[in-house]
Amino acid sequence: MTQLPASGPMGLPSCRLCGAPLRIPVLDLGMSPLCESFLTVDQLGEMEPFYPLRLFLCAVCFLVQVETVVAREQIFTKYAYFSSYSTSWVEHARRYAAMIRERLSLGPDDLVVEVASNDGYLLQHFIGRGTPVLGIDPAANVVEAAEAHGVPTLVEFFGRESAERLVSEGKRASLVVANNVLAHVPDPNDFVAGVATLLRPKGTATFEFAHLLHLLNGVEYDTIYHEHFSYLSLATARDVLHAHGLEVYDVEELTTHGGSLRVYAQHSGGPHGVTSEVERLLALEEAQGLRSRERYERFAEDVKESKRSLLDLLIGLRREGKQVVGYGAPGKANTLLNYCGIRTDLLDYTVDRNPYKQGLCTPGTHIPIYAPEMIAETRPDYVVVLPWNLFDEISEQLSYIGKWGGRLITPIPNATIVQLTRPRTRAKPSGVARTGTGRRRRSP
Numbered sequence: 368m369t370q371l372p373a374s375g376p377m378g379l380p381s382c383r384l385c386g387a388p389l390r391i392p393v394l395d396l397g398m399s400p401l402c403e404s405f406l407t408v409d410q411l412g413e414m415e416p417f418y419p420l421r422l423f424l425c426a427v428c429f430l431v432q433v434e435t436v437v438a439r440e441q442i443f444t445k446y447a448y449f450s451s452y453s454t455s456w457v458e459h460a461r462r463y464a465a466m467i468r469e470r471l472s473l474g475p476d477d478l479v480v481e482v483a484s485n486d487g488y489l490l491q492h493f494i495g496r497g498t499p500v501l502g503i504d505p506a507a508n509v510v511e512a513a514e515a516h517g518v519p520t521l522v523e524f525f526g527r528e529s530a531e532r533l534v535s536e537g538k539r540a541s542l543v544v545a546n547n548v549l550a551h552v553p554d555p556n557d558f559v560a561g562v563a564t565l566l567r568p569k570g571t572a573t574f575e576f577a578h579l580l581h582l583l584n585g586v587e588y589d590t591i592y593h594e595h596f597s598y599l600s601l602a603t604a605r606d607v608l609h610a611h612g613l614e615v616y617d618v619e620e621l622t623t624h625g626g627s628l629r630v631y632a633q634h635s636g637g638p639h640g641v642t643s644e645v646e647r648l649l650a651l652e653e654a655q656g657l658r659s660r661e662r663y664e665r666f667a668e669d670v671k672e673s674k675r676s677l678l679d680l681l682i683g684l685r686r687e688g689k690q691v692v693g694y695g696a697p698g699k700a701n702t703l704l705n706y707c708g709i710r711t712d713l714l715d716y717t718v719d720r721n722p723y724k725q726g727l728c729t730p731g732t733h734i735p736i737y738a739p740e741m742i743a744e745t746r747p748d749y750v751v752v753l754p755w756n757l758f759d760e761i762s763e764q765l766s767y768i769g770k771w772g773g774r775l776i777t778p779i780p781n782a783t784i785v786q787l788t789r790p791r792t793r794a795k796p797s798g799v800a801r802t803g804t805g806r807r808r809r810s811p
């Protein structure tokens with residue numbers, strides 16, 4: 368694995384947006400393997416690379432980021448994540464496609480380009496509606512799946528260079544879709560320059576990314592991993608877009624990925640007026656201290672307490688002799704499992720719907736991953752929902768564990784046991800105890 372040298376004065380990492388040296392991490396999650404480097408059983412006896420996982424706040428441009436530890440080619444060219452395995456994410460994409468077709472009046476003369484188009488989960492909703500589409504993704508294995516969906520897809524990294532080539536071939540986009548990619552590119556300047564190049568003069572680009580505000584307020588520290596390079600606020604996204612001649616004209620708050628933003632951008636001075644929502648959210652971020660060190664110091668303390676509460680709960684249950692297993696093996700679970708030191712002493716196994724992960728083990732912590740049917744076979748007392756952002760979807764899928772008194776646990780922000788409604792005759796969607804703020808709480 369190619370390790371990149373630390374850059375900047377005295378080997379300090381430098382800001383991926385403005386180049387300033389990053390002096391002090393605001394959060395240190397210790398050493399962690401790359402979150403998608405799942406292991407076969409044969410690999411368990413081999414040495415495993417671990418890299419520092421530290422969160423920095425740039426004192427100059429305020430970009431919150433992790434340092435680059437490996438080249439992007441090592442991360443993204445074979446990706447175990449297929450968007451289509453998440454039912455709610457596919458539905459999110461379908462609703463987006465219907466909304467944006469209407470809002471921008473897209474027709475046969477337009478072109479929709481999605482960057483990081485994965486297996487075609489989103490562009491498939493434009494097929495058959497008369498608007499041409501093009502996907503771009505560096506992972507050849509997911510692109511094969513996209514082609515099978517009938518979505519034409521280029522296997523490459525997107526940036527200024529590939530945008531210039533597409534334009535020279537006469538391809539310019541009326542809509543550029545960039546979902547969960549701006550925060551995952553090592554060089555956001557090159558990426559945004561590419562979007563600005565590819566976009567027609569009156570075109571719109573939409574960017575979705577996890578909102579830094581929710582990372583901090585929800586103590587969602589497990590969304591921090593090496594491949595997630597930047598943690599964006601609206602203010603920082605506005606600044607990077609502005610640096611490349613793009614202007615934010617609208618923003619929406621979404622519930623996806625624990626709280627995301629969808630930012631609408633156009634060339635500066637483009638046809639769309641700027642909505643009041645943009646100002647409102649910028650003011651909210653300012654009021655919440657997103658550019659102050661103190662806010663991050665508080666966050667770091669919250670993260671330590673979150674770890675203590677999860678370990679407290681798991682250790683207590685295991686001492687009582689309960690069987691505790693996991694549900695899901697998302698990349699981000701590996702930050703949580705490694706940071707908390709959770710191995711098979713605390714979680715017997717986890718399960719995942721993605722067949723590519725079944726039979727593998729989690730990196731660093733070596734927890735075996737099985738098909739979901741394992742839960743019905745072993746009837747565990749507790750199931751920890753590792754992709755907690757999909758809790759509602761998963762608690763419906765797992766409502767059957769109520770038959771033997773099984774319960775779910777959400778690990779974030781503080782470990783919480785969720786009582787499922789015991790199904791009487793037919794399994795119904797779970798009844799989840801919630802407080803008025805939408806937080807799940809531990810049942811008595």
Ligand SMILES: [Zn+2]
Nearest residue numbers: 382385425428
């Ligand atoms: Zn910076």
